[in-house]
Amino acid sequence: MKIINRNILVAAGFATALTALPWGQKGHDTVAYIAECHLTPEAKAAAEELLDGKSIVYYANWMDNASHTPEYAYTKTWHYKNIDADETFAEAKLNDKGDIVTALNEQILVLGDTTKSKEERALALKMVVHFLGDMHQPMHLGRLSDLGGNRHEVRYFKNPTNLHTVWDSRLVESAHKWSYTEWQQQIDRATPEEEAAILSLTTPAEWAEQTYGICREVYEKTPADMNIEYTYIADWTPVIEQQFLRGGLRLAKVLNDVLAPAVKK
DSSP states (O other): OOHHHHHHHHHHHHHHHTTTTTTTHHHHHHHHHHHHHHOOOOHHHHHHHHHHTTOOOTTTHHHHHTTTTGGGGGGGGGGGGOOOTTTOTTOOOOOOOOOOHHHHHHHHHHHHOOTTHHHHHHHHHHHHHHHHHHHTGGGGGGGGGGTTTTOOEEEHHHHHHHEEIIIIHHHHHHHOOOOOOHHHHHHHHOHHHHHHHHHTOSHHHHHHHHHHHHHHHHHHHHHHEEEOHHHHHHHHHHHHHHHHHHHHHHHHHHHHHHHHHHOOO
């Protein structure tokens, strides 16, 4: 009996740890791979040089582990921006430890600064790739009062969970049983007009505010203790697809703008 109880505790702890993973690994890989498919040859070469030959997909999830190590613990709050129900995006209190909007702005500048060391710019690249993915997960603009949906309890096919976990990975895996390359192949089909509309928003603050609008709707349509089943998955799958594509195209634009000039110098 002691062994069984210990195993249950271990499993419960593991499940709790997973609630902190934004978009889950599949989502981050998908956003990064969409971006990689839209990089110019110059930007792709520059990124791979900074990453010692590895692709941006290889490091898409790296920050989730790194943030839990002493060396990078300072980045824990950089994955999100909390906005409570009684606040607008503009009115939201700033976290003195940083948030996803300030972190992205700062790291994009570091990435583009060729006076910085290769190590500094490589770290900035890993952060930009990851945080831009986070910014398009609606619950990363969630409420401080429930820790971005982590304390907003719901049920998923009658199994207890929370709203953040649902949006991190459960909806993604229920929507399509695809690899990240299949996600890219199926959703990366924007027309030139659609792509231009996505790229018409050009700053981290604009992207975050757009995602926050989706987040508010998620809260409105997902009351506490709701049992999430097929209709909810069908309703929100297009939003997941849209957010992956937005994140990937915007990440590609940032990297093309920042890295290609560095190669030409």
